[in-house]
Amino acid sequence: MRLLVTGGAGFIGANFVRNAVRERPDVRVTVLDSLTYAGSREALADVDSAIRLVEGDITDGAVVGKLVADSDAVVHFAAETHVDNALADPEPFVHSNVLGTFTILEAVRHASSSKAVRLHHISTDEVYGDLALGDPGRFTESTPYNPSSPYSSTKAAADLLVRAWVRSYGVAATLSNCSNNYGPFQHVEKFIPRQITNVLTGRRPKLYGTGANVRDWIHVDDHNSAVWRILSHGAIGRTYLIGADGERDNLSVMRMILRLMDRSPDDFDHVVDRAGHDLRYAIDATPLRDELGWQPARTDFETGLRDTIAWYRENQSWWGPLKDAVETTYEERRQ
Numbered sequence: 001m002r003l004l005v006t007g008g009a010g011f012i013g014a015n016f017v018r019n020a021v022r023e024r025p026d027v028r029v030t031v032l033d034s035l036t037y038a039g040s041r042e043a044l045a046d047v048d049s050a051i052r053l054v055e056g057d058i059t060d061g062a063v064v065g066k067l068v069a070d071s072d073a074v075v076h077f078a079a080e081t082h083v084d085n086a087l088a089d090p091e092p093f094v095h096s097n098v099l100g101t102f103t104i105l106e107a108v109r110h111a112s113s114s115k116a117v118r119l120h121h122i123s124t125d126e127v128y129g130d131l132a133l134g135d136p137g138r139f140t141e142s143t144p145y146n147p148s149s150p151y152s153s154t155k156a157a158a159d160l161l162v163r164a165w166v167r168s169y170g171v172a173a174t175l176s177n178c179s180n181n182y183g184p185f186q187h188v189e190k191f192i193p194r195q196i197t198n199v200l201t202g203r204r205p206k207l208y209g210t211g212a213n214v215r216d217w218i219h220v221d222d223h224n225s226a227v228w229r230i231l232s233h234g235a236i237g238r239t240y241l242i243g244a245d246g247e248r249d250n251l252s253v254m255r256m257i258l259r260l261m262d263r264s265p266d267d268f269d270h271v272v273d274r275a276g277h278d279l280r281y282a283i284d285a286t287p288l289r290d291e292l293g294w295q296p297a298r299t300d301f302e303t304g305l306r307d308t309i310a311w312y313r314e315n316q317s318w319w320g321p322l323k324d325a326v327e328t329t330y331e332e333r334r335q
């Protein structure tokens with residue numbers, strides 16, 4: 001299979017590519033990535049000789065058209081992904097997430113007139129908005145879209161484009177909406193790596209508001225095993241929610257990081273809350289488990305977090321050069 005992976009130099013995409021190269025010798029991977037501040041060649045260093053990395057923008061119709069024409073399947077990860085950045089400057093989110101997805105869809109539509117091209121579109125649970133803290137409910141694939149932020153609204157727009165291209169043009173696409181990922185190579189702007197690297201650089205960890213907000217954590221390996229399952233066995237046009245029953249409030253995650261790093265439980269600062277901060281996300285992944293037989297493997301969060309802390313301890317050469325700039329930006333935003 002000739003597989004095109006957009007955003008394959010980012011956190012989740014690079015994990016997907018590394019696992020694909022290790023586990024699927026029948027797959028030839030091409031990565032299309034514009035190497036924004038969030039993209040990193042180093043995340044692909046282990047598999048460098050086994051893949052082709054094309055540095056280019058997913059809104060470039062000529063580049064995308066040629067790469068899609070040479071592919072049997074496309075997994076579309078590329079996006080602007082950080083909510084705080086979207087609040088500060090939404091324009092790149094509209095560009096990459098909406099126009100970028102449109103460009104991918106048009107290329108798949110045109111290539112599909114002469115041969116089969118399979119598309120899997122990667123999305124987020126944030127398209128559903130948020131749940132109340134005490135609500136026992138979880139998101140399902142029939143939960144109405146209700147995005148809160150400039151990030152999630154552009155992801156919602158992209159999802160709707162994909163659905164329309166399936167229905168109107170017969171594009172052979174599936175979609176997945178996953179909860180919060182953690183693991184190696186996640187950018188230090190995100191919650192878990194930010195706190196770990198704050199401790200490692202002698203800074204105090206930062207908690208938005210009271211820390212009561214709940215996220216549904218999944219290890220990045222489990223997200224990507226689900227993506228493979230959907231790409232191989234998913235029904236065209238279907239949306240699958242990906243989650244591993246990992247609900248935890250931010251304060252508990254903060255305290256677990258501090259305990260695993262031998263710090264006292266209150267050794268952090270409360271900082272100004274995120275505007276419009278979503279309260280709680282929770283995924284019901286029953287159809288993915290029952291219909292496609294998927295099971296997450298890394299459901300022991302404390303073990304996953306311990307491994308992630310160890311990875312950041314051992315890989316300061318990767319994240320160190322990014323850290324000061326991220327913290328300067330946060331200081332300017334008082335976060």
Ligand code: NAD
Pocket residue numbers: 006007008009010011012013032033034035036037038039040056057058059076077078079080081082095096100122123124125155177178179180181182187
């Ligand atoms: P990331 O920010 O770590 O990586 C994004 C990658 O996309 C980078 O390599 C970047 O260079 C590339 N990119 C951005 N704009 C581009 C453009 N215009 N053209 C080409 N490349 C471009 O993101 P991530 O956390 O790995 O997320 C990947 C995907 O998964 C996104 O679609 C995101 O919405 C989705 N998602 C993420 C999470 C999470 O917890 N991180 C959860 C659910 C879904």
Ligand code: DAU
Pocket residue numbers: 081082083084123124125126178179180181189190191192194206207208209213214215250274281
């Ligand atoms: O739910 C899936 C989404 O998860 C993905 O679609 C996004 O791309 C990804 O960034 C993530 O979004 P969140 O906004 O949930 O992740 P973030 O790591 O930015 O924040 C997680 C929680 O931690 C959130 O409630 C805000 C809080 N937070 C974040 C940072 C950076 C803090 O308390 N302190 C911080 O320093």
